[in-house]
Amino acid sequence: MLVAVLVPFLCCLSLATAGKLLVIPMEGSHWLSMKEVLAELSKRGHEIVVIAPDSKMLIDSSGIYELKMYPVPFKKEEMEELMRSLSANCFSEEPFLMRFFNTWDNFRKTSAMFQTSCSSLLYNKEIMKYIKESKFDAIFTDPLTPCGQIIALHFSIPTVFFLRGIPCAIDIHAAQSPDPPSYIPRMFSLNTDHMTFPQRVKNFLISISETFTCSMVFSPFESLASDFLQKPITITQLLSHGSIWLKRLDFVFDYPMPVMPNMIFIGGINCGQKKPLSQEFEAIVNASGEHGIVVFSLGSMVSEIPMKKATEIADALASVPQTVLWRYTGEVPPNLPKNVKLVKWLPQNDLLAHPKTRAFITHGGSHGVYEGICNAVPMVLMPLFGDQMDNAKRVESRGAGLTLNILEMTSKDISTALKAVINDKKYKENIKRLSDLHLDRPIHPLDLAVHWVEFVMRHKGAPHLRPAAHDLNWIQYHSLDVIAFLLAVVLLSLFISFKCCLFCCRRCCCKKGRTRKPTKSKSH
Amino acid sequence: MLVAVLVPFLCCLSLATAGKLLVIPMEGSHWLSMKEVLAELSKRGHEIVVIAPDSKMLIDSSGIYELKMYPVPFKKEEMEELMRSLSANCFSEEPFLMRFFNTWDNFRKTSAMFQTSCSSLLYNKEIMKYIKESKFDAIFTDPLTPCGQIIALHFSIPTVFFLRGIPCAIDIHAAQSPDPPSYIPRMFSLNTDHMTFPQRVKNFLISISETFTCSMVFSPFESLASDFLQKPITITQLLSHGSIWLKRLDFVFDYPMPVMPNMIFIGGINCGQKKPLSQEFEAIVNASGEHGIVVFSLGSMVSEIPMKKATEIADALASVPQTVLWRYTGEVPPNLPKNVKLVKWLPQNDLLAHPKTRAFITHGGSHGVYEGICNAVPMVLMPLFGDQMDNAKRVESRGAGLTLNILEMTSKDISTALKAVINDKKYKENIKRLSDLHLDRPIHPLDLAVHWVEFVMRHKGAPHLRPAAHDLNWIQYHSLDVIAFLLAVVLLSLFISFKCCLFCCRRCCCKKGRTRKPTKSKSH
Structure with a gap:
């Protein structure tokens, strides 16, 4: 069919x-x-x-x-x-x-x-x-x-x-x-x-x-x-x-x-559809050996970061055995370790799709996060502005990554987070589960x-x-006019019923009064 | 792609x-x-x-x-x-x-x-x-x-x-x-x-x-x-x-x-996919000439209807030049006109799909209505029970059919409604528009x-x-606990502010009082 x-x-x-x-x-x-x-x-x-x-x-x-x-x-x-x-x-x-x-x-x-x-x-x-x-x-x-x-x-x-x-x-x-x-x-x-x-x-x-x-x-x-x-x-x-x-x-x-x-x-x-990597990137990935690679990009909007922060990051990246492909156009930090390759541009989706990719360091832009999910790569998120903080929270709440505060993070924080998403199997398992669900669509x-x-x-x-x-206007949408009308009807009914009861009671009292009145007049 | x-x-x-x-x-x-x-x-x-x-x-x-x-x-x-x-x-x-x-x-x-x-x-x-x-x-x-x-x-x-x-x-x-x-x-x-x-x-x-x-x-x-x-x-x-x-x-x-x-x-x-009609039905449809056919079924749950109603319906069907294929297992009405063919079962979807079909008389069951929409056949609806009244109302509100009250309808009502959906182009145009929208799906x-x-x-x-x-429970879902809390905070703040003001005022009064008090003590 x-x-x-x-x-x-x-x-x-x-x-x-x-x-x-x-x-x-x-x-x-x-x-x-x-x-x-x-x-x-x-x-x-x-x-x-x-x-x-x-x-x-x-x-x-x-x-x-x-x-x-x-x-x-x-x-x-x-x-x-x-x-x-x-x-x-x-x-x-x-x-x-x-x-x-x-x-x-x-x-x-x-x-x-x-x-x-x-x-x-x-x-x-x-x-x-x-x-x-x-x-x-x-x-x-x-x-x-x-x-x-x-x-x-x-x-x-x-x-x-x-x-x-x-x-x-x-x-x-x-x-x-x-x-x-x-x-x-x-x-x-x-x-x-x-x-x-x-x-x-x-x-x-x-x-x-x-x-x-x-x-x-x-x-x-x-x-x-x-x-x-x-x-x-x-x-x-x-x-x-x-x-x-x-x-x-x-x-x-x-x-x-x-x-x-x-x-x-x-x-x-x-x-989209994965394209084969260019010779340059293919060579880097292949040279990474059993440890594989980490893809690192803070998006097209961030071209450079302060040298102090860059140095801290470089320091942290030295602590993992993976080759790190870092999209970065700013000034090269002096402590750049050997396992880090700086590039002005990288084919992010194609690299994430490579079986040797172990982790993705990202600013948490929705495009990048979806590429991470599609390719089942656990993430370290460094949100900068806009919806990125919320995106990072979502990935973290799904157990598929860890979030760092870009201002407060130390070299040790970055290193710990990166090692965790690479070595702790639960991150890979969670992102794989998300990826399977995401890609299973008609x-x-x-x-x-x-x-x-x-x-x-x-x-x-x-x-x-x-x-x-x-x-509908706001009042109509929330049925407030209907509720007001029904309340008015109920109150009016109660009021009329009350008045009727009162009237009946008065009639009764009146009758009693009338039977007593002549007695009173007689006493006068 | x-x-x-x-x-x-x-x-x-x-x-x-x-x-x-x-x-x-x-x-x-x-x-x-x-x-x-x-x-x-x-x-x-x-x-x-x-x-x-x-x-x-x-x-x-x-x-x-x-x-x-x-x-x-x-x-x-x-x-x-x-x-x-x-x-x-x-x-x-x-x-x-x-x-x-x-x-x-x-x-x-x-x-x-x-x-x-x-x-x-x-x-x-x-x-x-x-x-x-x-x-x-x-x-x-x-x-x-x-x-x-x-x-x-x-x-x-x-x-x-x-x-x-x-x-x-x-x-x-x-x-x-x-x-x-x-x-x-x-x-x-x-x-x-x-x-x-x-x-x-x-x-x-x-x-x-x-x-x-x-x-x-x-x-x-x-x-x-x-x-x-x-x-x-x-x-x-x-x-x-x-x-x-x-x-x-x-x-x-x-x-x-x-x-x-x-x-x-x-x-x-x-x-589903349209199947070719059997020889028996193909022959009936072909013999209908330029006027085409009307498909009439009140669903599999209704096997017979009272003779009085059946006679009225038969009377109305005689007034149209179309051949009517009526799925009916009850007693044959004595006035059954020549243009009406009674059948114990009919391939409803395949008949509705035939280009010679001009109208569909239905009880308004959702299956039948969808077949009417799929095949763009305007409808006369005779709802009986359940959601059929609502279904009929929906078709009518879309201008794709007319509804009759099964209890009150006369032979003339049926005839008028049937002629209208066959001859008034707006019904066909409306159902065609609905059909086009319905079938245009990914x-x-x-x-x-x-x-x-x-x-x-x-x-x-x-x-x-x-x-x-x-x-969440009902109160939490509607944020009633949050609203109550915020109201309490606002009221408490107002209360504290009010008390503070009162305290300050009293202090002021008190000072004035104190300045007057010694005077009073002196006077004693």
Whole structure:
């Protein structure tokens, strides 16, 4: 049966009607896995147009799509400087308050840059005219910056969102998915799904505070959207119009929670087909002998780390017999041991897939963690910012790795953690179990993503998956008007019953009174 | 990519390790689609054992599984008589109260029969010994009668549930899925997902009443489970141990609502591959000419209908130029027109798939409705009992059919409705749209079902999909303890602040008092 069904499905690959897809991506690592979906869509004959600012970092020209650029009033160097500053702040040993304000300042600048970029796009008459005339079937966008959805709403084009999550659970609220704070850990809470009472209090307080913090963070986007669409709109209302939410998560890694039928889970989409290693890397891996290798990368955003920290790390790496492949572009630490090979870039997924790989030292970005899970490599996590702390907590709570505090860790801590994940069998067993569960799926996440993008293109959206909750206000959704009405009915009934009883009693008393009254009058 | 990924998947069909599956099915139409999954699992080399009572209706012996029977203290004829009585009651013209009590009595008897059957199984030492010794990898069961789950819990075997739904939303509560009554219509409410205020009041009241009605209905099963497992257990607690919920629903037909990651939607699983019609049916269809045919069946449970109703129906069918294929085993109405062919059985799905089929007259059982949707045939619905009224409402609310009240419908009503769904293009367009959406899926529901049964067999359950909500009580789940604690903290803070202010004020007053006091003492 399976073969009988799959054969026509495979056949329909070439039969599918080609459509026109507009892509409004997000800069950074988010773009990398989105590009893989575009490559697949391009193979299936769709016409793809990517719109990006002319100052960009990872978004590049390609034969698989047409890249249209619009001018923005900032330079690529400014973005890179911001990223550098963000990563430098992670290693800063300044007092907490100072680091907090630096992070906040960086965040404000990054956010302002995205808003400027969005504004430049929305008010670019040429691009807007092009979009209007191009009659796109769908918009494929990362809703972390809601620019794509503003355009979609303006031109009535259905959207497919591609994301891991949005701070303050805006994605969850916009999709009308319930998320009780009693067992769904909030972003940045470092809680797991099993919380103690104090942890539940913390989680509850974070969930309340999110309403205020996020309205502050997203208010410039809300103003932009309201001005452009000429009607007041919140960020949640804006994103509630998304047809399909392609979410880069899997419940092997994330905790199970209520979801909506228009959420499609494609966690691990970036664990593509393994390619053979280049001669250079193959030689290093083969030379590692029985001890094998350790892959070490703090992600593409962190290019260098302070020399003191680098020296400590180098010191720790000397304590293991494995060959360590360290992706590092900063200044070489003077104590770099022989077993450590510094490289400017490494084929992370292909190296993790190698049977000689014993451990993965990572910053805990979701892409890296999924590659670790796919390839069943236990991890040492050094989270830096964003959702990385939560990701590290998830891996650790599954017994598949150990987390280190990048600021406080000593050479000994790193060495102990690394030796533990390599030598203690339980880490390998746990990550192997997660990996087996993750890879045992009826369809590859990439094909699932492609299917749903095409679905929205074919059917001009997915209105049958839109819950009616979108048409209710907060009071109606929680049935508070119904409860108030029923309470009123009950109280009114009680009141009437009470009044009736009172009336009956009075009648009785009255009768008695009347029988006594003449006696009284007689006495007068 | 898709091909590259699917090829190893296809290969793994033959490589998959064969397992041992115990099936504890539900009698009636539920069994028919379950059997299709078993056929597929059997092809994949699994050893399947079906356990059923020796008095059974549709469950039969087969080469694809081993059928083990246990004796029950009732006969097949008694079951059939109950079914007959249930269907006869649908056409009864007795006063409402009388019909209600008859239905209740039938329901009570059916329920008692299922309980007796379950009890006979649980206390059958031979079968229990066999299950214990057989080391099954999983139990595949219909949780409408929770007998399979009682056995699963007793022997610690993971379960896969196969169902459409359980009255009182027990399935939803057992899976910890939220279901706000503001937009999720309750079973038997006849509401859609868009409700007026009175409808929301009705829905809310039904959702409250469900707690009481269902505890009454399921209490014998709860006693049985508690006695057998030797610990008190509710039906919701019992079913909360299910690893995977294979739900026979699709959001083309059902309304979108929150779901849990361990719920897999396989609506339309019964719309299998179309087989060519037999010569007899092919001849009838071909002879229908340009007008085509109408397929008419009130399901396998309704064998005959009162002559008065049958005469009215026959009268109405004479008014359309289509040939009507009517599955009917009762007494032939005297006015049967020439265009109506009575048959004892018909290949429903294959006939609906024929391009000459113009309409489908159905009782609105979910299997039939899905076949109507799969094949894009507009429907006239004559719901009789159970969820059929709700199903009919769903089809009607989608503009894909018209509903008739079986008791009140006249010959003219039937004729008008039938002509409307045949001649008014909007019905065909709407059902075609639903059909297109329903069939546009990345994997066939049957393969999805097979994958998840095998998943549970391979991994001994799916604990990573079990939400932590199961480990919270009602107060904790709704964070009521956290809210109470925070309120207490706020009130205590206010109280302390107030007391401090009061203390300060008193100190001030006291000082003033002291400055006055000496004056007073002097005056003495």
